Amino acid sequence: MKLTILGGGGFRVPLVYGALLGDHAEGRVTHVTLHDLDAGRLSAIARVLAEQGAGVPDAPVVTATTDLDEALRGADFVFSAIRVGGLEGRAADERIALAEGVLGQETVGAGGIAYGLRTVPVATHVARRVAALAPDAWVINFTNPAGLVTEAMSRVLGDRVVGICDSPVGLGRRVARILGADPDEAWIDYVGLNHLGWLRGLHVGGRDQLPRLLADEQALGSFEEGRLFGPEWLRSLGAIPNEYLHYYYFNREAVHAYRQAERTRGAYLLDQQAGFYREMGKADTPPLAAWHRTLADREATYMAANREAAGIGERDEEDLESGGYEKVALALMRAVARNERATLILNVRNRGTLSVLDADAVVEVPCFVDATGAHPVTVAPLPYHAVGLVTAVKGVEREVLAAAESGSRATAVKAFALHPLVDSVAVARRLLDGYTDEHPGLAYLRS
Numbered sequence: 536m537k538l539t540i541l542g543g544g545g546f547r548v549p550l551v552y553g554a555l556l557g558d559h560a561e562g563r564v565t566h567v568t569l570h571d572l573d574a575g576r577l578s579a580i581a582r583v584l585a586e587q588g589a590g591v592p593d594a595p596v597v598t599a600t601t602d603l604d605e606a607l608r609g610a611d612f613v614f615s616a617i618r619v620g621g622l623e624g625r626a627a628d629e630r631i632a633l634a635e636g637v638l639g640q641e642t643v644g645a646g647g648i649a650y651g652l653r654t655v656p657v658a659t660h661v662a663r664r665v666a667a668l669a670p671d672a673w674v675i676n677f678t679n680p681a682g683l684v685t686e687a688m689s690r691v692l693g694d695r696v697v698g699i700c701d702s703p704v705g706l707g708r709r710v711a712r713i714l715g716a717d718p719d720e721a722w723i724d725y726v727g728l729n730h731l732g733w734l735r736g737l738h739v740g741g742r743d744q745l746p747r748l749l750a751d752e753q754a755l756g757s758f759e760e761g762r763l764f765g766p767e768w769l770r771s772l773g774a775i776p777n778e779y780l781h782y783y784y785f786n787r788e789a790v791h792a793y794r795q796a797e798r799t800r801g802a803y804l805l806d807q808q809a810g811f812y813r814e815m816g817k818a819d820t821p822p823l824a825a826w827h828r829t830l831a832d833r834e835a836t837y838m839a840a841n842r843e844a845a846g847i848g849e850r851d852e853e854d855l856e857s858g859g860y861e862k863v864a865l866a867l868m869r870a871v872a873r874n875e876r877a878t879l880i881l882n883v884r885n886r887g888t889l890s891v892l893d894a895d896a897v898v899e900v901p902c903f904v905d906a907t908g909a910h911p912v913t914v915a916p917l918p919y920h921a922v923g924l925v926t927a928v929k930g931v932e933r934e935v936l937a938a939a940e941s942g943s944r945a946t947a948v949k950a951f952a953l954h955p956l957v958d959s960v961a962v963a964r965r966l967l968d969g970y971t972d973e974h975p976g977l978a979y980l981r982s
């Protein structure tokens with residue numbers, strides 16, 4: 536079984552490889568091909584993987600290439616985890632938005648739109664190459680903004696592409712832990728779009744345990760989302776929102792904290808990651824130790840500005856061990872390759888799941904997965920306030936996809952202007968000008 540990882544020089548690749556090393560069953564991945572545009576990043580990550588695999592007798596063989604077609608030929612699975620424009624791009628996305636007083640986060644608001652506009656054309660190209668060279672491969676998309684990018688790829692690959700995020704799993708795990716439930720046994724009623732969803736119930740033995748949590752003030756204040764949103768707001772909603780909804784429900788405070796911060800997340804990571812890859816260029820750097828250190832630092836500072844805005848402290852110890860997107864990816868691969876049935880929260884085409892969206896809209900919902908693919912399960916309808924956000928943001932995503940296809944600036948302006956976190960058409964126009972001045976990857980927006 537061959538797995539190709541696009542963005543194979545990326546920092547999180549060792550998480551995936553670590554998960555593969557724990558799989559010894561028949562039908563496991565035996566070959567990993569890393570693809571990246573940057574040979575230096577590839578060799579840095581290859582060094583980490585070599586140390587991880589040392590002494591593991593059935594460790595998957597690793598090869599690396601900068602040639603996309605070569606990487607894709609013969610792939611059974613393709614992980615796509617690319618970052619178009621790099622962390623420089625991410626930092627610029629934040630800076631330009633914040634200068635206009637709006638949020639520049641990489642997946643939410645203006646920043647997410649800018650990132651989506653430069654990523655969609657590249658992801659579409661990748662999808663076409665997969666369709667041509669590895670038509671039977673399953674594509675697992677991690678590339679952010681994950682819902683939008685998965686939808687772009689699904690226009691080429693249909694249901695052969697599935698998007699992944701670890702935030703719903705992390706949320707489900709935290710809520711289960713507090714309720715004393717086993718997250719693998721519980722049925723987690725989580726619905727929405729990527730980074731825009733709500734946990735509305737957690738059922739054990741057919742009974743919803745969430746009301747018990749909502750009634751317990753102390754328990755509500757004892758986990759990440761409870762502290763971020765506050766018990767009172769969670770009770771008002773009657774659900775636990777994904778942490779990314781902090782950008783919506785406390786937008787003013789989040790933008791303020793981002794502006795106050797010494798450096799934005801992107802600027803911080805740009806420095807941190809450059810340091811890591813530089814260190815890896817030196818022969819005497821112990822690869823795995825350097826990687827672990829950098830990872831711990833990255834995890835500890837995740838969403839720091841939001842936690843600052845909410846006036847809450849550090850992350851919980853349990854949340855620091857990386858969130859497990861690699862576990863979701865592995866479970867998904869096993870389910871598909873070996874028909875090991877699983878229920879996973881994934882980004883897939885809606886079909887009829889959420890009646891307010893059309894069949895092709897990619898949504899993030901629980902899915903039954905087996906050798907035939909990921910099938911969204913029937914869920915209860917969303918309340919109107921959630922329908923409002925979900926349909927508004929899906930509307931924005933559709934404008935991004937249309938702009939990426941046509942190169943129309945007016946359509947790109949429409950995408951920014953219609954976002955609930957962009958408060959003026961005039962701001963939307965300036966944002967597009969700012970972003971196109973900055974990013975060569977947006978040069979296609981001409982007409």
Ligand code: G6P
Nearest residue numbers: 679700701702800833837838858
């Ligand atoms: C969470 C999100 C991902 C995101 C990751 C990294 O896991 O669900 O979509 O890529 O955090 O955040 P960072 O700010 O460390 O790049």
Ligand code: MN
Nearest residue numbers: 681700701702
């Ligand atoms: Mn995510």
